Amino acid sequence: MEYLELDIKLNPVSPWDDIIVSQLAELGFESFTNDKTGVKAYGPTADVNMEEVMAQSILGNVPEGLTLSFTQEVIAEQNWNATWEADFEPVFVEDKLTILAPFHDASIAKGMKVEIQPQMSFGTGHHQTTWLMSKALFAEDLQGKRVLDVGSGTGVLAIVAKKLGAGFTMGTDIEEGAVENAIENQGRNDINDITFLLGDIDVVKEDNFDLLLANINKNVLKAHMPTYAALLKSGGKLKLSGFFESDVDELVTIAAQNGFTKEGVLLKEGWAVIQLIKN
Amino acid sequence: MAKEVAGLIKLQIKGGAANPSPPVGPALGAKGVNIMEFCKQFNARTQDKAGKVLPVVITVYSDKSFDFVIKTPPAAVQLLEAAKIKSGSAEPNRVKVAQVTWDQVKAIAEDKLPDMNCFTVESGMKMVAGTARSMGITVKGDFPSN
Numbered sequence: 001m002e003y004l005e006l007d008i009k010l011n012p013v014s015p016w017d018d019i020i021v022s023q024l025a026e027l028g029f030e031s032f033t034n035d036k037t038g039v040k041a042y043g044p045t046a047d048v049n050m051e052e053v054m055a056q057s058i059l060g061n062v063p064e065g066l067t068l069s070f071t072q073e074v075i076a077e078q079n080w081n082a083t084w085e086a087d088f089e090p091v092f093v094e095d096k097l098t099i100l101a102p103f104h105d106a107s108i109a110k111g112m113k114v115e116i117q118p119q120m121s122f123g124t125g126h127h128q129t130t131w132l133m134s135k136a137l138f139a140e141d142l143q144g145k146r147v148l149d150v151g152s153g154t155g156v157l158a159i160v161a162k163k164l165g166a167g168f169t170m171g172t173d174i175e176e177g178a179v180e181n182a183i184e185n186q187g188r189n190d191i192n193d194i195t196f197l198l199g200d201i202d203v204v205k206e207d208n209f210d211l212l213l214a215n216i217n218k219n220v221l222k223a224h225m226p227t228y229a230a231l232l233k234s235g236g237k238l239k240l241s242g243f244f245e246s247d248v249d250e251l252v253t254i255a256a257q258n259g260f261t262k263e264g265v266l267l268k269e270g271w272a273v274i275q276l277i278k279n
Numbered sequence: 280m281a282k283e284v285a286g287l288i289k290l291q292i293k294g295g296a297a298n299p300s301p302p303v304g305p306a307l308g309a310k311g312v313n314i315m316e317f318c319k320q321f322n323a324r325t326q327d328k329a330g331k332v333l334p335v336v337i338t339v340y341s342d343k344s345f346d347f348v349i350k351t352p353p354a355a356v357q358l359l360e361a362a363k364i365k366s367g368s369a370e371p372n373r374v375k376v377a378q379v380t381w382d383q384v385k386a387i388a389e390d391k392l393p394d395m396n397c398f399t400v401e402s403g404m405k406m407v408a409g410t411a412r413s414m415g416i417t418v419k420g421d422f423p424s425n
Binding site for chain 1 (some may be wrong): 288289290291292293295297298299300301302303304305306307308309311313314315316318319321323324326329330332343353354355356358359365366370371373392396402406409410413414
């Protein structure tokens, strides 16, 4: 995604740096950096309307006593994570699964081998949540089962499910780059029949799933819960992750309100997976 | 043995909204940190403050690991919240858009004192009140005396 950078020089800097941040945060900007001369603001080009910014912030209405100037620059999308991705360690999920990059020596793999090149997508197994979700898949009989992976990132969980014998398998992600990457990664693993879709949960037109995987975050999981219930068949399984052990009770309560029974919780270094069954 | 610090990165990111784009991507990526790991952790830790601007100080170590401290929102953001408005005045000298109380100013000053260039709550309150005035927010009443 293309980002717009506003480089804003302020004199005096304080309190105007704080004020401009409070204004731009309501005008499509997501992140900021501060230095001795002012503030840099960053937002997706698509979310920022400079006319609106000029009308509704001190950029266009410079108050008395403040000297302000700014420049804008569009920053093209690129793989900022390339340095890490060029040289990461393989991940072993006990002796069941090894997640490797194309540059690793495949002979070190133990158990199932899955090759992933992430391209700035999430899901290499390094994170505790991916590791736990992968491990949880090995405890299921997935033969011929219908599987949905929401927030599929690199596609790693869908790929593992498919390699464990899953039937119809689908992944969705709101990031275009992630969907492209998941399609590439299934190809790396000689799979061609996982459907990866771009968009939020509402892009899923299939239902009657046996297993739904969602490693996202607490707020999205809470909002999605009724849809997860609608997409799963009775007795179908839901595995949630992307949150801390301290968030488990809150999510289990909401899951129960949506017709799920807790089967168990897996923990690793403070992160959690909740395993649920649809009543 | 303590790990060797390779650098400190200071950013302000909306709660729940860290992603690998600028400034997070270039700042962390250049140091060889796994950006996705940072985003997952930052977003998980800020789910209850989603959408609020949060200053974060990230310590990157020479082994490419990192940890980070999330601070409370900047005074101006807290003032908007206290005044229950979305943005300050476009012409703060002429158009006042909201009011806050000295109690609210004091609460913000106490909260932000560690990040401000002052030593007492009273001087912090004066700074926060100055920020409020610059935003077209009036502080009700006189500065409270002990």
